[in-house]
Amino acid sequence: MTLEDHVGDVIRKARLMTNVAPEAAAAAAGLTTADLAALEDSGRADKHLNWAALAALLSLHAGKLEGLANGWLPAEIDLGQWRELRKITTCEEGTTVNCHLLWDEVTREAALFDTGWDARLIFELIEQNQLQLRPLFIPHTHRDHIAAIAAIREKFPKVKLHSNTKRAPVDQRNRANDFIHLGSLRITNRDTPGHAEDGVTYVVGNWPEDAPSVAIVGDAIFAGSMGGAKDFGDLAKAKIREQILTLPLATLVCPGHGPVTTVAEQRAHNAFF
Secondary structure (H helix, E strand, O other): OOHHHHHHHHHHHHHHHOOOOHHHHHHHHOOOHHHHHHHHHHOOOOOOOOHHHHHHHOOOOHHHHHHHHOOOOOOOOOHHHOOOEEEEEEEEOOEEEEEEEEEOOOOOEEEEEOOOOOOHHHHHHHHHOOOEEEEEEOOOOOHHHHOOHHHHHHHOOOOEEEEOOOOOOHHHEOOOOOEEEEOOEEEEEEEOOOOOOOOEEEEEEOOHHHOOOEEEEEOOEEOOEEOOOOOOHHHHHHHHHHHOOOOOOOOEEEEOOOOOEEHHHHHHHOOOO
């Protein structure tokens, strides 16, 4: 999915989360059901839409939804201010996934968030920067986000896993109010279920030169959208509001798919909120 067809994906997710039939959504928008299907698939409509009525029916913010339809994009963010943060993107089965590697510049201790499809780029970065991989944090255990976990554990058998999955051994499960030090960096966790039962957001603070905190959110929220949560939409939205959108406005938001964004941008432009 590209940002150009983002608005269609937002409408589809919102319609499924609110259990609104295609016929009802189409009628509110002033479209035929075929037009609505095309809009959800492509993000484009050849007719004028009643954005306000459609948004009200789907529990979306009308102005933000129309802004997305008119081409809103997240601002380009220079990750250079977080010198020891790298976004790694891999693609397979038509899905592009982000994982994130960060480290302390003094101790060279590194932490990985998600694995993506393929670990080779991760291994290259670790070698190039002479790092020691310590913890591996899993924001949720959907297959595209843990596909390379076996390869990582084989290469780094002492890596310590952290996740919210109930299937994990007790010593690998996140606990409320836990914090982990990685050199001078401080990593905490916040429960963000909805898209996934075990969804969790990791917040990394105490960066050099007072760079803003970084929230690694998995598929809880995206730039202008959120993870699909057909059966748990209210829970997902409530947790995002409580655990992510309450972070300082300058916080860098690193999703599992798509571009990085900030808390400020999502409060201003995400139609789900």
